[in-house]
Amino acid sequence: EKFDVIQVEGTFVGPYIHTIRKYHTGVIALRMHNVEYEIWERLASNERNPFKKYYQRILAKQLKKYEASLLPMVDITATVTDDDGQKFKALHPTGEYCTIPAGIDLDVWKYTPSDSFKRFYHIGSMEWHANAEAVNWYMDKVHSLICLEDNEYGLHLAGKGIKTPSFASHAQLSVHANVPDAYAFVAQNDVCVVPLWSGSGIRLKILEALAAGKLVISTTIGAQGIQYTDGEHLVIADTPLAFLAVYKRLLSGELDYKRIIRNGRLLIENQYSTIALAEKQLAKYSTFSKGKV
CATH class of the missing domain: 3.40.50.2000 (Glycogen Phosphorylase B;)
Incomplete structure (x- = not known):
């Protein structure tokens, strides 16, 4: 079965990109839910234990290098915020990026406003x-x-x-x-x-x-x-x-x-809402999918 676009979800499924590329000739999109290295940089900054701080700084550097290595392997990177997109663009300036925030299913998350604040x-x-x-x-x-x-x-x-x-x-x-x-x-x-x-x-x-x-x-x-x-x-x-x-x-x-x-x-x-964001995401992928969508 062939697909026009395959979306890979997050940093930690990066090892599958090589295999996907081997069998897939269409667009590969990388959906990044966070800037993982930034999380660990902040944890290190707030950590008081010097040994934990040292470890977290090493981990942050390793994650930054790993995330940077993923970006050239895909055709487009979809981030959840503009700020995240700018951070990844700094790691790989020639990449293609778009911002698609996380979506909420309004049929699930029904409006039940509170009458209290306690x-x-x-x-x-x-x-x-x-x-x-x-x-x-x-x-x-x-x-x-x-x-x-x-x-x-x-x-x-x-x-x-x-x-x-x-x-x-x-x-x-x-x-x-x-x-x-x-x-x-x-x-x-x-x-x-x-x-x-x-x-x-x-x-x-x-x-x-x-x-x-x-x-x-x-x-x-x-x-x-x-x-x-x-x-x-x-x-x-x-x-x-x-x-x-x-x-x-x-x-x-x-x-x-x-x-x-x-x-x-x-x-x-x-x-x-999921409906509004799905329409935005499909429109973006359609214009970028080398005429295959």
């Missing part, structure tokens, strides 16, 4: 270093501050690899293991917190939260790649006191979270 949540695998770093930072620096401000506030953590005993000492916290239905978990909560410091690409969990009608409070790094306006589609907080200040504004009514929720859903409908 139930915060984070969902994501704790086996991914950046998520573990983010959650630990939030628990160490932010959670207790908001607890002191409001005893009705609560945080719900869910995701693969969460070690419940390590959070046993924290009040106003519920820890869930692997939730069977991510949408159901999100729908019963109010505020998605994304305190990432080492991420790259685009945070699908933010897009899902916006689609579902949840207020998102994120660090700048956590929200990178999303075409948002702070205070219109989501809220940015980059320090513990900034997170606390956002909560105080919610308590006082100064922050109209229901308006932000509505704007967030419209952003997803207009720019990040």
